[in-house]
Every structure is written in structure tokens, then in C-alpha cells.
Amino acid sequence: MPLTPVITEHWDDPELFTISGYRRHGGYRALESALTRDPDALISLVKDSGLRGRGGAGFPTGLKWSFVPQNDGKPHYLVVNADESEPGACKDIPIMLANPHALVEGVIITSYAIRAKHAFIYIRGEVPEAIRRVANAVREAREAGYLGTDIRGTGFDLDVVVHAGAGAYICGEETALLDSLEGFRGQPRLKPPFPAVAGLYASPTVINNVETICNIPYIVDRGVDWFRQFGTEKSPGFKVFAVSGHVNRPGIYEAPLGITMRELLDYAGGMRDGHQVKFWLPGGSSVPMLTADHLDIPMTYEDMAAAGTMLGTGTPMIFDETVSVVKAVTRWLEFYKHESCGKCTPCREGTYWITGTLEKFEHGHGTEQEVETLVELCGQIMGRSFCALGDAAATPYPAALKYFRDEFVAATTTSADDQFDPVASYVFAGAVAR
Amino acid sequence: MTVTNNAPSGPSPDVAGAGTDVEVAVDLITVVVDGVEMRVPKGTLAIRAAEQLGIEVPRFCDHPLLDPVAACRACLIEVEGMPKPQPACAQVLSDGMEVRTQYSSEVARVAQEGVMEFLLLNHPLDCPVCDKGGECPLQNQAMSVGRPESRFTGAKREFEKPINVSAQVLLDRERCVSCARCTRFAEQIAGDPMIELLERGAKQQVGTAADEPFDSYFSGNTVQICPVGALTSASYRFRSRPFDLVSVPTACEHCASGCSLRTDYRRGVVTRRLAWDDPDVNEEWNCDKGRFAFAYLNQGRIESPMIREHGSLRVASWPEAIDAAARGLATARGSVGVLVGGRSTVEDAYAYSRFARTALATDHIDFRARQGSAEEAAFLSSKVAGAPVSAAYDDLESAPAVLLVSLEPEDESPIVFLRLRKAARAGTQVLSVGATATRSLGKMSGRLVSARPGDEANALRSLDDETRALLGQPGAVILVGERIAGSVGAASAVLELARETGAALAWVPRRSGERGALDAGALAGLLPGGRPLTDEQARRDVAAAWGVEAADLPSEPGLIGADLLEAARDGRLSALVVGGVELADFADPGLAVAAVENADFVVSLENHHSAVTELADVVLPVAVVTEKSGTFVNWEGRPRPFGQVFRDALTMSDARVLAMVAEAMGSSLPADVASIRKEMGALGPWTGARTPAPDTAPGASADGVVIASWRQLLDSGLMQEGEPHLAATARPTVAIVSASMAAALGETVTISGPAGSVTLPVVTGDVLDRVVWVPTNSPGCHIHADLGAVPGTPVQLSAGGAA
Numbered sequence A: 001m002p003l004t005p006v007i008t009e010h011w012d013d014p015e016l017f018t019i020s021g022y023r024r025h026g027g028y029r030a031l032e033s034a035l036t037r038d039p040d041a042l043i044s045l046v047k048d049s050g051l052r053g054r055g056g057a058g059f060p061t062g063l064k065w066s067f068v069p070q071n072d073g074k075p076h077y078l079v080v081n082a083d084e085s086e087p088g089a090c091k092d093i094p095i096m097l098a099n100p101h102a103l104v105e106g107v108i109i110t111s112y113a114i115r116a117k118h119a120f121i122y123i124r125g126e127v128p129e130a131i132r133r134v135a136n137a138v139r140e141a142r143e144a145g146y147l148g149t150d151i152r153g154t155g156f157d158l159d160v161v162v163h164a165g166a167g168a169y170i171c172g173e174e175t176a177l178l179d180s181l182e183g184f185r186g187q188p189r190l191k192p193p194f195p196a197v198a199g200l201y202a203s204p205t206v207i208n209n210v211e212t213i214c215n216i217p218y219i220v221d222r223g224v225d226w227f228r229q230f231g232t233e234k235s236p237g238f239k240v241f242a243v244s245g246h247v248n249r250p251g252i253y254e255a256p257l258g259i260t261m262r263e264l265l266d267y268a269g270g271m272r273d274g275h276q277v278k279f280w281l282p283g284g285s286s287v288p289m290l291t292a293d294h295l296d297i298p299m300t301y302e303d304m305a306a307a308g309t310m311l312g313t314g315t316p317m318i319f320d321e322t323v324s325v326v327k328a329v330t331r332w333l334e335f336y337k338h339e340s341c342g343k344c345t346p347c348r349e350g351t352y353w354i355t356g357t358l359e360k361f362e363h364g365h366g367t368e369q370e371v372e373t374l375v376e377l378c379g380q381i382m383g384r385s386f387c388a389l390g391d392a393a394a395t396p397y398p399a400a401l402k403y404f405r406d407e408f409v410a411a412t413t414t415s416a417d418d419q420f421d422p423v424a425s426y427v428f429a430g431a432v433a434r
Numbered sequence B: 001m002t003v004t005n006n007a008p009s010g011p012s013p014d015v016a017g018a019g020t021d022v023e024v025a026v027d028l029i030t031v032v033v034d035g036v037e038m039r040v041p042k043g044t045l046a047i048r049a050a051e052q053l054g055i056e057v058p059r060f061c062d063h064p065l066l067d068p069v070a071a072c073r074a075c076l077i078e079v080e081g082m083p084k085p086q087p088a089c090a091q092v093l094s095d096g097m098e099v100r101t102q103y104s105s106e107v108a109r110v111a112q113e114g115v116m117e118f119l120l121l122n123h124p125l126d127c128p129v130c131d132k133g134g135e136c137p138l139q140n141q142a143m144s145v146g147r148p149e150s151r152f153t154g155a156k157r158e159f160e161k162p163i164n165v166s167a168q169v170l171l172d173r174e175r176c177v178s179c180a181r182c183t184r185f186a187e188q189i190a191g192d193p194m195i196e197l198l199e200r201g202a203k204q205q206v207g208t209a210a211d212e213p214f215d216s217y218f219s220g221n222t223v224q225i226c227p228v229g230a231l232t233s234a235s236y237r238f239r240s241r242p243f244d245l246v247s248v249p250t251a252c253e254h255c256a257s258g259c260s261l262r263t264d265y266r267r268g269v270v271t272r273r274l275a276w277d278d279p280d281v282n283e284e285w286n287c288d289k290g291r292f293a294f295a296y297l298n299q300g301r302i303e304s305p306m307i308r309e310h311g312s313l314r315v316a317s318w319p320e321a322i323d324a325a326a327r328g329l330a331t332a333r334g335s336v337g338v339l340v341g342g343r344s345t346v347e348d349a350y351a352y353s354r355f356a357r358t359a360l361a362t363d364h365i366d367f368r369a370r371q372g373s374a375e376e377a378a379f380l381s382s383k384v385a386g387a388p389v390s391a392a393y394d395d396l397e398s399a400p401a402v403l404l405v406s407l408e409p410e411d412e413s414p415i416v417f418l419r420l421r422k423a424a425r426a427g428t429q430v431l432s433v434g435a436t437a438t439r440s441l442g443k444m445s446g447r448l449v450s451a452r453p454g455d456e457a458n459a460l461r462s463l464d465d466e467t468r469a470l471l472g473q474p475g476a477v478i479l480v481g482e483r484i485a486g487s488v489g490a491a492s493a494v495l496e497l498a499r500e501t502g503a504a505l506a507w508v509p510r511r512s513g514e515r516g517a518l519d520a521g522a523l524a525g526l527l528p529g530g531r532p533l534t535d536e537q538a539r540r541d542v543a544a545a546w547g548v549e550a551a552d553l554p555s556e557p558g559l560i561g562a563d564l565l566e567a568a569r570d571g572r573l574s575a576l577v578v579g580g581v582e583l584a585d586f587a588d589p590g591l592a593v594a595a596v597e598n599a600d601f602v603v604s605l606e607n608h609h610s611a612v613t614e615l616a617d618v619v620l621p622v623a624v625v626t627e628k629s630g631t632f633v634n635w636e637g638r639p640r641p642f643g644q645v646f647r648d649a650l651t652m653s654d655a656r657v658l659a660m661v662a663e664a665m666g667s668s669l670p671a672d673v674a675s676i677r678k679e680m681g682a683l684g685p686w687t688g689a690r691t692p693a694p695d696t697a698p699g700a701s702a703d704g705v706v707i708a709s710w711r712q713l714l715d716s717g718l719m720q721e722g723e724p725h726l727a728a729t730a731r732p733t734v735a736i737v738s739a740s741m742a743a744a745l746g747e748t749v750t751i752s753g754p755a756g757s758v759t760l761p762v763v764t765g766d767v768l769d770r771v772v773w774v775p776t777n778s779p780g781c782h783i784h785a786d787l788g789a790v791p792g793t794p795v796q797l798s799a800g801g802a803a
């Protein structure tokens, strides 16, 4: 399957991040056209395109927009989730660095469609470069008359606020993000009410991922048929796949949904020499791992689900046979323990317990009883926590155990480092003399 | 027992065939809980519906009076059609919904057990040394739904222990289950969000900002609703085990909010008091004064009767002291003044009322040990005494608008404040006539109707049309505080406003006993039940009930307030009977002292040594609230009866002591609470013509800078003595002035009044210009004694001085 660069098409233009660079490649053409259309028609267009959210859950975007009550007399808000903090996910930040105007144009069109006069872009605080690029793009758009009052004489007003997060994974969860944006401690909110009805400042709010929003100008510009020629019925379109791990050319590959991992591996230059795929995750640490047996499954929402995992953020992490699964799972759990917001018992306490136990395994001190107990503990979190972070934390271990039980059993006597020489897994392994 | 789990207070179900009268039409839906079909009001939460069936779903964060957070996940249940177990505390039931709790669902049981195991893993399990042990929802629910043994073998999280979130409230963080009840209470109910959850993950903990302790008047409630032993009070911590305590339902003696309390004691000593569940009154809350201020019960008590001999008091036997009192009073019969304290029970006040009119043949009686006026007396006699409830807590909650006149509810009637805040959060417009828009008014989203102290009547008579329209809406309420007595014409103006707008009018006195004393007729000109003394029929009714000749009852209204005190001072009254009165509480303490000093014969009924006992000729010790039963009548007019905590107490109530004196004087009085209640009940309220309403022309505020003031909830009040941790949470004593005045004054101000001066730190607030707000009776500022001032008194301000 060939690559289909759309959002990434002109990334070789070093000026793409400027408004003139962006315009050179047709930028803001979609906006001019969108502003002449009926907002409801735009919502229908996006619904018809079948675009699904790229933030991880794959929720149909047009449907989400249509939940916003119209003519309710309340302000509406668009909030762009640019908090990208998922281990392994690295697509939104490159997009914002290389093509920030696609985001800004998408924001304006989306705001117009859902009748929002204020939009917020909540960017992970640790990436000042991305914040600067997006802030700059917003400034340029305002200067060009794409933002402000009475935009292009249509009577439509829009202001965009670029907001820097303060470094919490949980603030990527949409309702925690809203609390954080309102100035509170970022913890998920009880639903209902859902953000589409009572979100930011208790007003109807649409929250979309960066990549989701970046799709909008292209769909508006080129149409539903063009969009639907890529991907499948249930997963139409293309996706910015960010491939990382033990591959020769880690990076961003934009391809139609339905491409296989094997194809993506080819584009990424294959595994590093002399090594094979041991396990891989289609979209961040929060989705169950797969093995070399699953390389030919199409990367769509539905096929990944059928394989017992999820497309997630569509940012595959590939690990070769030098990596200790015990160690990888322990690192992920340490992350979730550290990032658990503390609100609910299963996640707060469960990650504390599981991580402590996994750390024992890593050092060869697990027990066979604990191999089973850990499964139960994950079960006590999965589906019982307040938000999806808890579910994510309960995901890696059972998935790993399914394919690599031996390694956990071995870890009752042998440390991970004794099972797998850590140096061998380093990218620069060859350079390190043992 | 578990003190934090409350009786279900959600919407009540329609019990099929029970024939309940449903007054309000509620939308009922049909749901199935554990296989039992039931009809519940729309919007009912699954956890409440289960309660109606007697099924207790485990819970920690759930609290019926707080918004759900669904954080602890202890209450997971199975909901038909939902893939994952759902928190029962946040699951709104819809028509036809089927839910299954742990009783019929293995999924729910397993989920609950898992959460319980998680909750215990970082919990210290130091139950044997934890104050909550024995009444702990965590202990109880771990037993009912938890695993018998923990599988956790790792190291538990540790915290330095304990930390003070305020001087009174301590926090052992390792015991906290992060249920957020305390923080939600502080934010949603009290409006004092000074405690918050901090940090994240297993490090999450409750904390305060470094420079802002949890000095909320309501902080003790968090200790009570904490489902574990994480929050404790300095006053109770390590004092006792709950199972060693005896609990008695009581009513609070401090203020006229009328909280239902539970008093716990051990070996004859009260160890703690808790807010008790009374949905109509205090819901499940109370204030820190009512909770923590009880050390006074055991301090400075008068041990035995005393008689003055050769200028000094000596211990006497009861018969000797009663005899001395009776003889002294018999001599003065007809020329005796009776001062009744504002915290008497209605039964005791009734005894004073009857004792004065019969044994003493006098109508010189007043219960207002504070600033009081003839206008106020007329207002109370005409409108309030013995009158049916005109506004209740419920009415505040449903009122479109509530106007406060000379009333600062958070300080002067805390539960009225909580209810108004609840109302305001649901849309009630609160308005306050006064000179300062306080932080408390802000918590009720209230609006100030500006009036300089003394100008209230004018302000009320010149309300703008918009405000008048607000009060003209059906259900609007006007609440009047006791300080209205200090503002000439204000009571008359309020009556006029209520007539004009149709708004309900209620009087909110500060002290617990004032409304009862008023109803009992402990005020000159007024017989029990609101009967005018000057009405012949009223006198006949009362005489019949008292078994005396109507002709023997006084028919001329007696002296009240300062007139009464002056008469005693000037020798126009020869004796005084004083029951539970602090002389310093009068607007002119010097006059009060002179009155007691100059009276020929003074009988003091007191439980504590006081300025009166110092001067009295006969001192008769009486019971404190824990040693007797009785009734307070709260501001609503609602009786708050309470039982005797210490049934073997040897002390006697005022009524019983007065009955003995009466008997020695050849008169008689019912002595026990039951007969007094019966007699009062038989008399009932007056239905004839009432005392005429006052019609006093509006006064005017004095020129220059005037004092605005009220008593803060926590202050120098004698009943707060002996509880330093509580005192440390009191608001600092400061002078509050407008920004421009503060700029001119600098950091401190010396305030000089007729009797002296005080120097206080200056704080900028939303206060009218040429007004300085100071507390009435706080450490470092007792305006009556130190300044010779009352609200409205002009004072001189000078910058600086050593505060």
C-alpha cells in the first residue's frame, strides 16, 4: 500500500510552518470555502467523511460535533487536545512543529461549524517549540484576518487561545483537560454531563485531537469521496503513523488506514540488522501488545479490535528480541503509577501495588503466586476505575502474560537484566563494548 | 456504630399500598433493584433506591448532601445493559432500569471486594490506636465486603503524622482514603475551600495552603463525615474509644439555629458532641461552637448554695439558702426585677415568668441580657411571641429572595447561613441591610443594601423598586436579627415592609433561649403564649392555668431593659432575681453592675461563678444543660426538646429551684419539665388581639465615624471557655474599614469611644465610608466595656498605636 502524505505532504518545505509557506501549498483555501457554507452542512460533511478521532478512542468526529446543542444561547467552545503524552505517541507534536497552520485552519473551520467564538489549544507544556510554533501560527492567522472579529466579512468572530499544560498525562483526558484549562487541578470529571453539553465553563464544548482537526481542511477542500477512497468503510481516510523502536528509520509515515505493520516496517527500513520483531504495540503503551504473528493485520480500528488490541493513537512501538518484556511492562506501569491522578481507588492503589510487585519481578524476586495475583489485580482495575487511565494501566501486564508467561515465571528466580542483556537492546548496542 | 452513614435522605419511594399522602406530584419511574420492582422518583440514585430496600451498598465518597464524585468506587454495582460495573452513588436510575447490588450480583460483589482490598493496602490498619476504631466505615465495610486477608506484602505509603489543617482539626494523611468528602464539604456546603486534595497518585493527600489554615466555622463537620480516622479534632483525639461512650440525643444550647446534636459522655464527663441528623433543621451539620464549646460545662461550677454574711459569701445548705431567698424576696414582693438569661430553656423561662407574676407579684421581667429597646419589645410582643411558624428553614430554601436586617447569619446563626448558602446556590437572591458586604455575604452571592448603623429604618423605607419587587414575590422572607433593637425605627420599618410586600417575617435571635423566653412571657407586658398582660381575658386565662386569682396578677406592664436596671440602681426596685445573666453582655455593663450592687436583695440562680454571684445575697446553683432536660425554641419557633444526659446529676433546674423558693413563699410552681410542658400546652397560643405593633419614626445615623459591630461566632463568650483549640480558629480581632479610610489610617487604628479606646490592626473591606467595623466581644475588643459603644456610636479614629 503506498504512503499518502496529506498533512505531511509538504514537510520538506522548511517554510511550511509560516503562513506564506502554508499558503503556497493551498493553505487557507478550505477556510475560504468553508466560510461560504452553512455550518450544519460542514457538520454533515465531516459526518459523511466518516473521520474518526485520532486521539485514541476513534470516536466519529462529525457525530461528536452534532451533539453540541444549537441555538441554546450558551457560548460554545472548541478545545484542541495537544497534550500528547502517551508513551510511544509522537505525532501531534511533529505536526504542530511542521504544519501548525493546518491545525489553525482546522480550528477555524471547526469553530465555525459548531458555532464557537472561542477555541483553545491545550499543548503539552514540556514542548515549548510546539507552543511557539502554534502561537506564531495563531498570530499570523490573526494578522491575515482569519481570526478576530467579522472574519472575512462573514460576521463570524473567533479568538484562539494557546494554553500550555503543566506536565501531567492525565490532563490529556478530555475532562481533566477542561478542569486544568479552567485553572483547577487536572482530574477527570464525572460524566454525565458530557462535554458536548456542559464542558468548558459548563458550556457545550467539542474536544478533538490535533491530528483529527488537521484532517478537516483537507476534507473540506477535497471532499468526502476523496477522503473515503482511503481506508476502509469503518476506518476511512489516512493516518499519521509514528513508528518508533528497533527499526532502522523510525519516523512519521502517513498512510491509508488498513496498511499493515509489515508494510510500515518496510517503509521504516525494517528491523535493525540481525534482529526480529518480538512484540509491538499499534498505538501507545495503553493498548495491548501484539507479536510477530500479527504483522499482517490491517491497521484499522476494527481489525485491531478483532485482534484483541486497539489502534489507539496509531503510533506503533516495535521491540526486538533483545528486550525483556518484564522490564518493558514494569517501565510502563511505573509511568502509570506516576501519572495516576489519585482520584479513584483502583487506579491510585492498584498501580502502586502492581508496580511494586513488577519491580520485584524485574529483580528476580517475584513469586509464581504473584504471577496470577497480578492478573487479578489488573482485573480489579480494568473497567472499575474512574477514567481510561486506570484501564490503560491494567492493560500491559495481561497482554504481556498472554504471549510471554515464561519470562514472568523466569523472573521469579532470574532478574530481567540476567534474562536479557540490557545493553543489547540499546540502539547504540554495537558501539558499547561489554 | 457508624456515625457517618446517615439515614437515607434522598427522595422517598412510593411504597405500594402504604397509602401515603403524596402532596407534591413527583414523576415516578419503575426500576428493579436486586430483582425487586419498585417505584422511585425520577432522578433517584441507585444507592438511594437500594437503601430504600434496606440494602447497604458499601460507600466512602458518597454523602447524600454532597454532589456525587464517584471516586472511591466502593459502591460498584451491575447495571443491566452496561458492560462495566457502575458506581451506585452516581448512577441515576431511569425508567425500567435493572440494577443488581452485591446481594444478587457476583460481578458487583467481586468488584466491591477488589476495591476494598485496594483501599486497605495503603491503609495503616492502626485501628487499635485510631479514634475512629469502633465506629469506622472502613472497618465496618472491610468486614462486610472485604477479603478476610490481604494479599499485599509490600511497603505501605507513609506520611509524617499528624498535620494540623487548623488548630482544631488534625490530619493523619496515611489513613485518608481520598474520598473528598471533607474537601467537598468545605467547598460546597461551608463555602470555605481552604482544604483541597494535593499531589497525585498514591501521594494524593488533603492539605491547605501554607498561609491559610482551615479556619472555617464548620470545620468540625469534616471530622464527622470523614469515613476513616484521618481527620480528628484536637479536643477529642485520643480521649476515648467510641464503644466506651454513652450517646444521648441533645439540642444545642448556644444559638437559636437549633441544631440537633448527639452528646457522648464517659464516666460523667462529656467527651464530644456531634451534629445529629435533622433534615428539617441542621440537616447533618452544625457549627464548631456547638460541637466543641462544652468544656465550660465542667469549669467554674458553683458547688453549693451560698449566702452572703458579713459581706462575704459562705456555703449554705439548700433549706437554709431557700429560706433566705424566700424571706428576702417576700419582703420585697411587688418591687422585684427579674432578669432571665438568653440561654434558659423554655421551661425555665416559663418558671421565671410565672414566679415573677405570682410569687413576686411583679411584671418587671426581661430576658434580653443585651441591648434591647421598647420598640423591639413591642415588635416581639406584637409579631413574634407565641405566634405560629412564619418562616422555616425549608422556606428559606425555596424563597426567591431573602432580606437580612441587622443579621450576619454566619456569626449569629450559622445554620441559617448554611441554609441560605444552599438556597443561594440554587438561585435565591440574598440581600443584606447593613454597612458592610462581608465575605460571608459573598458566600451567599448576596447583595448589600447599604445602611449606616442607625440608618436601617431609612434604608428600609427607601428600598428601590427592584428590591421591593424581589420581596414582593411569593415566598420571599425577611429575617431580622437581635441587633435591630439598637436601631431606632428599624423594627417598625420592617413590619411596614413585610405588610407592604407580603414577605414572611421571622426574628432570628442569637441565643438559644430567647425565642422560648419570649413565648413563655419572660418579658414585661407579655404573658405566656403571646398574651398581652393588659388584656383582661388573657390575664383570666393565665390565672386559671396558674391557679391564682386574676386580680392578683399584675395588670400594669412592668419595666424592661435599661429602665429596669436604672430602677434597681436608683433604689426604685428593692430586689433582683437574676438567672443565667452576664452583666458584661448588657449594652451598658456599668449600669448593670450598679443595678445589682444597689439592689437591697439579689438572688442569683447560676451554674457558674459570675459577676452576679460576686454581688448576690443568695446564690442558688442550678443545672447546666447536660444535667437537666428541657426545650429550646429555635428561631423558626420549632421546639428542640432534649433529654438529660447525666441522669444521676444532683443539680436542679432553675424551674425546680424556683419552685422550692415559691413554696417557701407560700406560692407554688410546677417543678418538673413534664408538668410545665403540660401547663404551657394547655394554655396554648393566644388568639385574641395582640399587643399593638410599634410605630416608631426612623432614627438617623450619628455624624462622623460610627461603629458597626456584631458578635463573632467564636469570641470572648464565656461558654467557649476551656477550649483553646477552638479559640485558635476564631477570626482575628481587627478593625475593618473602607479602602480609602484604610489608606489614611495605615496598619493600626486607635478607636476611642465614650468609655475608652482600643487599638486594632486595620483590614480593608467592603465597608461604607465613615464606618468602622469591629467585633462586639472578642479578645482585645469588647465594645461595651472598652469603648462604651454599641453599633451606631460615634467614635474617634486615630492612625497608629500598638495593637
Ligand SMILES: Cc1cc2nc3c(=O)[nH]c(=O)nc-3n(C[C@H](O)[C@H](O)[C@H](O)COP(=O)(O)O)c2cc1C
Residues within 6 Å of the ligand: A052, A053, A054, A055, A056, A057, A058, A059, A061, A081, A082, A083, A084, A085, A086, A169, A170, A171, A172, A173, A174, A175, A207, A208, A209, A210, A212, A213, A387, A388, A389
Ligand atoms: C489518560 C488519558 C490521556 C489522554 N491523552 C490524550 C492526548 O494527549 N491527546 C489526545 O488527543 N487525546 C488524549 N486522550 C483522549 C481524550 O480523552 C479524548 O478522547 C480525545 O482528545 C478526543 O479527541 P478525538 O475525538 O479527536 O480523538 C487521553 C485519554 C486518556 C484517558
Ligand code: SF4
Residues within 6 Å of the ligand: A170, A188, A339, A340, A341, A342, A343, A344, A345, A347, A348, A385, A386, A387, A388, A389, A390, A391
Ligand atoms: S483512573 Fe482514577 S486515579 Fe487513575 S487517572 Fe483516572 S481518575 Fe485518576
Ligand code: SF4
Residues within 6 Å of the ligand: B175, B176, B177, B178, B179, B180, B181, B182, B183, B206, B222, B225, B226, B227, B228, B230, B231
Ligand atoms: S481526610 Fe477523610 S474525608 Fe477527607 S478525603 Fe481523606 S478520608 Fe475523605
Ligand code: SF4
Residues within 6 Å of the ligand: B252, B253, B254, B255, B256, B257, B258, B259, B282, B286, B287, B288, B289, B290, B291, B413, B414, B415
Ligand atoms: S449553629 Fe447554633 S445551634 Fe447549631 S451547633 Fe452552632 S451554636 Fe449550636
Ligand code: FES
Residues within 6 Å of the ligand: B058, B059, B060, B061, B062, B069, B070, B071, B072, B073, B074, B075, B076, B087, B088, B089, B090
Ligand atoms: S461511594 Fe460510589 S464511588 Fe464512592
